[in-house]
Amino acid sequence: MAKAPTVYDVAERSGVSIATVSRVLRSPAAVREHTRERVLAAVTELGYVPSAAARGLAARRTNVIGLFFPGHDETVPDQPVDSARGDTVPIVDDDSDASSDTENLYFDEVLRGAEIEAWRRGFALMVAAGRGSSREALVTDIAGRVDGLAVLARTVPDELLTYVARRIPVVILAGAQRADDFDHVSASNGPGMRTLANYVLQDHGVRDVVYIAGPTDSPDDAERLSGFRDALADSGLAESSVRILRSDFTRDGGRATAARILATDRPRAILCSNDETALGVLDVLEQRGIRVPDDVLVTGFDGISAGRHSRPRLTTVHQPMVELGRAAVHAITARLDDPNLEPQSFTLPVEVVLRESCPRV
């Protein structure tokens, strides 16, 4: 790791000025071919790697986009990594119920979309998880490193976002469009739920429905609930004729809520505001020997991969997560190109995906 060569070294070696070296790298067309080749040769020989810090400073933009997603520190112990030789291999029985790692998938796909789109547009992608304690430091830290920031809804306090947004474009992902100054990218929550609910109410002819909503502070959830209400109206049903409960978007919450429902009721369909809740509901139904879809129809929302592996497989509304990631980057670059744009809002189309838990009629 010798001292890294700089433009000066390359310039000297190839007998040109640093400006020419810079040009060869930045706008090769402006340099005569002969010169360019000499410079490039020197670059290779010296193992020159341009310093992004210097470039960013001079050009006043880093060409990096930041992606902020929810944290998950609980899962990882604080102990240092030890390099213990793994020569003794324990043999264990797997008794897990596979209820973990669902949300991860969501983020993973968003990340992939963002990564792809960023790359295509010539940006690098920096990621950070919102760790409770030091969130503020983290956000400003990353804000100083990037040209724009995409944040998963509800992972960063608005006040902090506003602070950051004074400097760089901020786009909020997967939270509904609120009337604020941020750009928003989200899926078509309302219409998605409405379509699915209509399928249940009309195609399946179900009247006896329970809806399990999510946390009240989730804008996505609010839209989905609203979509459900629209569907009720579409079928001429009074809201008082159905039961609407709240849960918390988790599988455990879904289980608890299902238990609560079954204590007094046996609806023909249970519509859940997200997949994890629905999976929890399925758990309870199976455990009690209630057949899905014969006795009860169950639906979710999101399209997480666990829903494809459940038994029965889960009917859901699929959000285009990869596209969400791409759209977020798109929104940021659009604003970078034209900072005076009005706050915009991208709503990506969703799909109702029918599987066994609520099959095609």
Added chain:
Amino acid sequence: MAKAPTVYDVAERSGVSIATVSRVLRSPAAVREHTRERVLAAVTELGYVPSAAARGLAARRTNVIGLFFPGHDETVPDQPVDSARGDTVPIVDDDSDASSDTENLYFDEVLRGAEIEAWRRGFALMVAAGRGSSREALVTDIAGRVDGLAVLARTVPDELLTYVARRIPVVILAGAQRADDFDHVSASNGPGMRTLANYVLQDHGVRDVVYIAGPTDSPDDAERLSGFRDALADSGLAESSVRILRSDFTRDGGRATAARILATDRPRAILCSNDETALGVLDVLEQRGIRVPDDVLVTGFDGISAGRHSRPRLTTVHQPMVELGRAAVHAITARLDDPNLEPQSFTLPVEVVLRESCPRV
């Protein structure tokens, strides 16, 4: 997006010099409390966010670590993101066989580990997918921006890595330790497979085994195969007494190989060098009505989450992916602290996880 304030603005507003502003941010203890408060107040009022580019240039380190993972561009269409209002929602039947998105999980966990460890140590994390072998991509996108680089094995050509390694520490993830100058972090492939194979050979008393290896260019695979051979020796079996085939680590490859095996053979156990292959094998066995584990035992390697959802659930050797990510960052920071370290190699312990496809005896 007004012009961002700089140290000069903060200095002027708080009536100190820029050096003091810098100190307040970098080493607050060196500044009198009274002064510090004034400066911090100015920071907040102005909405100051330090420029990482300038800091990186001055400090000669970026405090960013790069993570390079395998590409996947094929999956995403090139079409631009359109902000079409998603008001019409199609209803589709899901006929996918869920054979996608398995590898993603692997990477996702590594990422989480890396992310956590990086921020804990005061580094930001930059991610990039390996696209082709474009040198410009690696060099200009990542190498110039980071203090160190973690690369998933086989995603970047060695030659390129060598080039980059002249400047910054490079650690290779999940490829076996080769005798090169890079640092390596990997799981205990050999002992893991050996333990699992011994369980099959000795505890289950199986003699009639087929082993499905992976691609020859995978160092992980080579170690696993070697572990399998060790197990044969442990049981006093000649290598000629078992059948060893090669596949390609994919689910489809597993299916094809299983078909090939069954054409001539009906072994009591099929050991696969990774989970995806094993899942493909399960597909074929189920389709032919061959019972697992009653007729055939099947095992995998990796511990991907799909293996927990398969029917029957898959016995496997679980790699600590989160820990791999953490260890990679650890290795990089260790080398940053002491560049003269000998090339090191971290081998993380694995676990044999028994599930129904090869249950506890």
Added chain:
DNA sequence: TCTTCAATTGTAAGCGCATACATTAAGAGA
């Protein structure tokens, strides 16, 4: 009160690159 020395703060010099502007080389036209 006058020193002395440590604690604070200020001054100034880059870090490596991009780029406006100045300079020079190279063709084109006569």
Added chain:
DNA sequence: TCTCTTAATGTATGCGCTTACAATTGAAGA
């Protein structure tokens, strides 16, 4: 061959920050 125009290259400056070193301050000791 000489001038004019354009292409190619060089010169010089500054991006915003860290940090060695200088200057100043202030409290303790004489």
